[in-house]
Amino acid sequence: MQAFDYSFDLDGYISKERFARLKAFSADKETPFVVLSLGVVAGKYDSLRKAMPYADIYYAIKANPEKEILKLLIERGSCFDIASIHELDLMLNLGAAPDRLSYGNTIKKARDIRYAYDKGVRLFASDSEGDVRKLAANAPGSDVFFRILADGRGADWPLSRKFGAQPEVIFDNILLAKTLGLNPRGISFHVGSQQKDVTQWRMAIETCKELFEATADRGIALDLINMGGGLPAHYRTPIEETYVYAAEITDYLREFFGDEFPRIIIEPGRYMAGDAGVLVTEVVLVSHKEREGGLPWIYLDVGKFGGLIETIGESLRYPIYSERTGESRDYILAGPTCDSMDVLYEKNLVRLPVNVDEGDRLYVFTTGAYTQTYSSVFFNGFPPLRSYVVE
Missing domain, CATH: 3.20.20.10 (Alanine racemase)
Incomplete structure (x- = not known):
């Protein structure tokens, strides 16, 4: 397995001012959704x-x-x-x-x-x-x-x-x-x-x-x-x-x-x-499957069938941002559906802060292309990925 460091400077993808506006705009909206600029x-x-x-x-x-x-x-x-x-x-x-x-x-x-x-x-x-x-x-x-x-x-x-x-x-x-x-x-x-x-x-x-x-x-x-x-x-x-x-x-x-x-x-x-979109998602579960060793899993409320199908084969590696700070570690990242294919990154592990918890919002950048149009209609009852357009 290869660790893939997802701790990065926001300025590489979005200005701090635009990110603040994004947070304010999306604060009262139910995840997951994409905001398009x-x-x-x-x-x-x-x-x-x-x-x-x-x-x-x-x-x-x-x-x-x-x-x-x-x-x-x-x-x-x-x-x-x-x-x-x-x-x-x-x-x-x-x-x-x-x-x-x-x-x-x-x-x-x-x-x-x-x-x-x-x-x-x-x-x-x-x-x-x-x-x-x-x-x-x-x-x-x-x-x-x-x-x-x-x-x-x-x-x-x-x-x-x-x-x-x-x-x-x-x-x-x-x-x-x-x-x-x-x-x-x-x-x-x-x-x-x-x-x-x-x-x-x-x-x-x-x-x-x-x-x-x-x-x-x-x-x-x-x-x-x-x-x-x-x-x-x-x-x-x-x-x-x-x-x-x-x-x-x-x-x-x-x-x-x-x-x-x-x-x-x-x-x-x-x-x-692609660069125009930011997908906002919520951590549903952080799971440890072994008493000792092993890697923890983070399950999001969006996955392959919700618009991130281009993670198939771990082909595209989306930038993922957490507002939490401090020590980080590697996670396996997966979606919410009852399908074992709905794992986003398992070979290229995701490095996020150790204190990431249920209910946290994560921000997935470069999601303006091939996301909402790829999302399923009603798989597991989940609705298609919503989108909002801002200036």
């Missing part, structure tokens, strides 16, 4: 816009579809990556124009393709012959970008195998799309969510260049690269600032495309919303 989301958007001014930002709605967040990003000029017709309807109802939406899911029903097309969507992702044929039949003449495989090495939450195809298969699908009356626009990839190894972008961009050249030889001029998501949020493992990743990625684009870039799309989700 619109100011943090706005700051992340503006930082990315400044760091990559040449790129079109398509926010990945699935990271956090809170309406206030979406309205903020619409006002700021963002475009949006949708994964389903339900996200499409959400965005249209909020006033987003269909030409600012990209249907980025490569797995979609024919009738959903037709629905999106009838609503005005004209930009679709694909990675298979079957999907290309459905697009041609249900979204004729639409722009299509094709997703290549990326192995996701270096990412805390890899997105390999299920999505994308080998370049040779993508090449064939591009030619097929052209013959079926679609408009092949470019290549997409995703280097894995919470990707800290910036060289993964280089390898993917190089493959894009190779496909651009190969299709040009067959008379198809691609002009778009969708670089997906991957930019990291601030969990426990140190990361670089936004401008550092952006500068490296820009250098890779120049290496393979010179100063005349294709159209570049980026789809930040975790990067945009």
Whole structure:
């Protein structure tokens, strides 16, 4: 087992002034819940816009579809990556124009393709012959970008195998799309969510260049690269600032495309919303399972099924803060449900003060992305994770 020290300076994640406001706001609210800061989301958007001014930002709605967040990003000029017709309807109802939406899911029903097309969507992702044929039949003449495989090495939450195809298969699908009356626009990839190894972008961009050249030889001029998501949020493992990743990625684009870039799309989700959220939870029980030795367990009123599913495999290590001070020790951390899978950290132990007790509140940072949308509907009778939005 490995101890993971969760004692840290608040300033690494939240200012003391903002934390005081968070405490005051949440004091009378029943845990667990997430508090989301619109100011943090706005700051992340503006930082990315400044760091990559040449790129079109398509926010990945699935990271956090809170309406206030979406309205903020619409006002700021963002475009949006949708994964389903339900996200499409959400965005249209909020006033987003269909030409600012990209249907980025490569797995979609024919009738959903037709629905999106009838609503005005004209930009679709694909990675298979079957999907290309459905697009041609249900979204004729639409722009299509094709997703290549990326192995996701270096990412805390890899997105390999299920999505994308080998370049040779993508090449064939591009030619097929052209013959079926679609408009092949470019290549997409995703280097894995919470990707800290910036060289993964280089390898993917190089493959894009190779496909651009190969299709040009067959008379198809691609002009778009969708670089997906991957930019990291601030969990426990140190990361670089936004401008550092952006500068490296820009250098890779120049290496393979010179100063005349294709159209570049980026789809930040975790990067945009993750740092904006603080999950407030209560200690339900501190349990010692052995008379001598052994590790104590802390059970929270939120766990894997309440929004922290990305602790599966202990992949993501959330910063957890206790206001208690003094001597600390290692704990195993678990959720409240009657399921033995609902253990958050057992290999990477959590170090918290020895005087943590039942009824204490703990604050879990970087929980603005993939938490409330991942929480179960009614498992063990627990309601979905609530959220509140503040400025």
